[in-house]
Amino acid sequence: MTFHTALQDVLTNPALLAAWAVLVVASLTTLAVDIRRNNSGIAPLMKFVWGLTVCYSGPLGLAIYWYSGRPSIPEDTDARRAFRSVAHCYSGCGAGEVIGVVVTAGILALETPFVIAGTFACAYALGYALTVGPLMQEGVGFVEAARDALLTETPSITVMEVTAISVDVWLAGEATMGEPLFWSALLVSLTIGLAVAYPVNYLLVTRGVKEGMQNPKDAAA
Template identity: 40%
Template sequence: MEHHPHHPAHHHQQSAEQGTGWSTAVRATLHCLTGCAAGEILGMVLGTALGLHTGATVALSVALAFVLGYALTMRGVRKAGLPLGAALRVALAADTVSILVMELIDNTVMVTVPGAMDAGLGRPLFWASLLLSLAIAFALTVPVNRWLISRGRGHAAAHAHH
């Protein structure tokens, strides 16, 4: 039987592979979101509570998102027995693009929503904007992670050590 790309069996095989790719990308993005969201929320809360300028608050949020995102990955690969230097290299390879995309999107949303950065911690506008920014960042980062993983990059680097 000749193998034809439009044959139903081939289509089923492609669909199964694509489903696995998307579920892996969602899991990788959720992992990234955990560290990013913790850093982002902590940075926004600290910057807002301290009355920092918008630029300083965003910078603090981005820095904390990277630190906590990398730390989360490093914790996992260190448990697998990797030494600190190797764990840092894996974290940098696994998370840099994902965190960068996520931070670019969620901070753009926070700065773009009128009044969100000045709303203060007690206002629903601040928290709703922050949650919305993280949800949009997650949704737009999943395809990026899927593309990276399909090429053996991004979170695929960390999975080799789990």
């Protein structure tokens, strides 16, 4: 049995999938309770970001929130700002990737090159939208907001999606929407994309290209 086949077997094991579902539900519940009790002052966008991050990556997403997204963090370091930054990118790109894969591979059953192209397009569109939209709400013009999004988000989106889509295509193969592998491979690919994109976001934060989203301490003040 090859590593590829063994990994596919793990990702389709009913007991493991059930255990993962329980962990995700428990993580989402913990997140919701903590935000309501201790972190209700954060921006609605970040509540959305953390919800999707935990939905995609379960306990790992919750750990990232606990480390970088709560007002009780002792110091807002570059590492924490980078985690908030990558979570922001992850939520939008992840939603785009899910939509892209479901539509192109699941519904339309397109060939792999078209699945890749369509998924990339959706990931970029939603990733940029999550930056452009809030900036325009703050009064920034569309052209300036789009330019800012291109500068700050393109490196992270590119690294995240090249990794995630490649892993998903490699793992899921010809799996259809009715097969567990279609969904489990998608979640694994998203989480690997998150991990690979974190160093990129850390570099962008330390170089002053990205700010790392709002300090949760400020939101609670």
